[in-house]
Amino acid sequence: MTSILHQLGHRYQWSLESIVEQQTGDGVIIGPRYIERTKVQALQANIRQSAFFDPQFFLPQSSQGKLPTYTFFPQVIAGGFSTTEWNDDLQLRCSEACILFQQECDFKYLIIPLRFFEGMPSDFIEKQERHFVNPFLETAMRLHVTKPILLQLIVTDQMIREDQYRTDLLNWITSYPGIQGIYLIYHVHNRRKQIDDIDFIIPLLGFCASLKAAGMKVFVGYCNTEALLLVAAGVDAVTMGAYENLRMFNVTAFSEREDTVIRGPNARVYIPKLLQWVEYPYVGAIRRVVSNIDDYIEDNDHRVAMFSPTYNWHFTKPDPYMHYFVAFSRQLRRLCNLNGDARIDAILAECTQAISEYDRLYQEGIVFDTDSAGTHISRWITALNLWRRNR
Amino acid sequence: MAKKPLKNQINGFESEEELGRAFKASAAIKRKMLYRDWRSWEARELQGLFGVPDHLLVLWKTCGRGRRLVRIVSFEIKREKWKRALIQAYRYSAFSDYSFVVMDHSYVHRALGAIEEFKRANIGLLSVAKKGRVHWHFIPVLRKPYSESAKHFLRDAIRRHLFGKPTRRKREGPTIKWSVL
Numbered sequence: 246m247t248s249i250l251h252q253l254g255h256r257y258q259w260s261l262e263s264i265v266e267q268q269t270g271d272g273v274i275i276g277p278r279y280i281e282r283t284k285v286q287a288l289q290a291n292i293r294q295s296a297f298f299d300p301q302f303f304l305p306q307s308s309q310g311k312l313p314t315y316t317f318f319p320q321v322i323a324g325g326f327s328t329t330e331w332n333d334d335l336q337l338r339c340s341e342a343c344i345l346f347q348q349e350c351d352f353k354y355l356i357i358p359l360r361f362f363e364g365m366p367s368d369f370i371e372k373q374e375r376h377f378v379n380p381f382l383e384t385a386m387r388l389h390v391t392k393p394i395l396l397q398l399i400v401t402d403q404m405i406r407e408d409q410y411r412t413d414l415l416n417w418i419t420s421y422p423g424i425q426g427i428y429l430i431y432h433v434h435n436r437r438k439q440i441d442d443i444d445f446i447i448p449l450l451g452f453c454a455s456l457k458a459a460g461m462k463v464f465v466g467y468c469n470t471e472a473l474l475l476v477a478a479g480v481d482a483v484t485m486g487a488y489e490n491l492r493m494f495n496v497t498a499f500s501e502r503e504d505t506v507i508r509g510p511n512a513r514v515y516i517p518k519l520l521q522w523v524e525y526p527y528v529g530a531i532r533r534v535v536s537n538i539d540d541y542i543e544d545n546d547h548r549v550a551m552f553s554p555t556y557n558w559h560f561t562k563p564d565p566y567m568h569y570f571v572a573f574s575r576q577l578r579r580l581c582n583l584n585g586d587a588r589i590d591a592i593l594a595e596c597t598q599a600i601s602e603y604d605r606l607y608q609e610g611i612v613f614d615t616d617s618a619g620t621h622i623s624r625w626i627t628a629l630n631l632w633r634r635n636r
Numbered sequence: 637m638a639k640k641p642l643k644n645q646i647n648g649f650e651s652e653e654e655l656g657r658a659f660k661a662s663a664a665i666k667r668k669m670l671y672r673d674w675r676s677w678e679a680r681e682l683q684g685l686f687g688v689p690d691h692l693l694v695l696w697k698t699c700g701r702g703r704r705l706v707r708i709v710s711f712e713i714k715r716e717k718w719k720r721a722l723i724q725a726y727r728y729s730a731f732s733d734y735s736f737v738v739m740d741h742s743y744v745h746r747a748l749g750a751i752e753e754f755k756r757a758n759i760g761l762l763s764v765a766k767k768g769r770v771h772w773h774f775i776p777v778l779r780k781p782y783s784e785s786a787k788h789f790l791r792d793a794i795r796r797h798l799f800g801k802p803t804r805r806k807r808e809g810p811t812i813k814w815s816v817l
Contacts, residue, residue, distance in 0.1 A: 511686075525783075525785075526782070529783040529786075554785075612726035612753070615723075
């Protein structure tokens, strides 16, 4: 059974409220970038016990957001991270403080963090092992950690595409008897809002399925709508998140930036029938051509607010995200209730239906822009079919 | 490999800016679409809307009992890429009564091959020849903007900017940056 986790970030209360009041998730992934230490510790015990904590060591030299409130963060503990000075003592101190924090909060799993590397470095495994995996495992053993251990695997799309690199990663991950599963995050370069590259999706599904076949748990973080595809591979959990930065991993959110003005994204609404986040003004166009908007935009508690005439759409408003949590979790659960081929068939059926809905809207004269259109869906169907045939 | 058209084979505009300068939106629309007796005002590249129209034309007239009629016409100017222009122009239909794609006449044959797409979407298509002559390929029908919020947002801003009236409601989020032609 695939679970649904909420990826927490800025405005994490929306997720907590949605889980408690509308049962849209089975747990949360907590990230320190947007939530300071004391607030994590103050979360209700039942939330912490069904959560896991992602230490977000992606860029250990960074001190963005609330990261410095965690004394074990490499940049803090070392007074400025550099690989040459990241010696055994610092590694052990860091791992010990990080593990103790995770234990103290009583999270469901213990996470071993990794750092982010661009491209496909040849010493990726060696560096991760030396700087993080070994010290964390050693410390976990010393502290008699009883919680199951997950290894965070932060990869680039190139690493997943390349057969040999992917195989090396699989061999490496499965070589640790003490690690029960992975928490996978993928960084896709030059991506659109939806991941639509067949040459990435197929190996990604294969990678997840191989890990499952090896008896490991697989949790996939920072998922956007492609979570629907990942459930085909039988992963243990996919994620939902409010703002786009929680649904599309981008390492720049963790890097030190000059004081530049960053333009917020346009407000969007998730339309389950189209498998797409559509820019909100298009909803008016859809409403004009379909007889019943309920067929398109699920009528849950949050739709009423969104579609009141005086609603001021803005990407920082909670309602579109709260609506999405309900709509997408229902969609995911419907699929997750099925198994094996029936699940894949159901995903394909949802994709096929979305294509025909887009076609209908096109025939009615609606011209969506690239990030609201359904061009990704036919590629998803192709990827899913090819993966199924060759698995 | 497709050959690049030689400069002397296509006697078109050098740039979109040049095409934009050659296109006189107000004159063309007033003459062709029977808005001769309407007053008009134009803006260029208005920010804060659903897309950034290259030209935005506001037409208005006061009829009986002092009621003001306002029509908003948006234009997306592209020398040759009609598909992108159509997508953009369709976004402008969210807040406009008419929305047009304006192309370089030397390249418009590409769009004419897909004129049905323009008709289906009710997006006007016209082209401008180097000497300034406007060719009308499809004139859209008057249609209410499809987004209530985008429509009210722009109309409130226009009311405030052109007619000095207070806005009907407070709005958060983006504001329009006026840059009058």
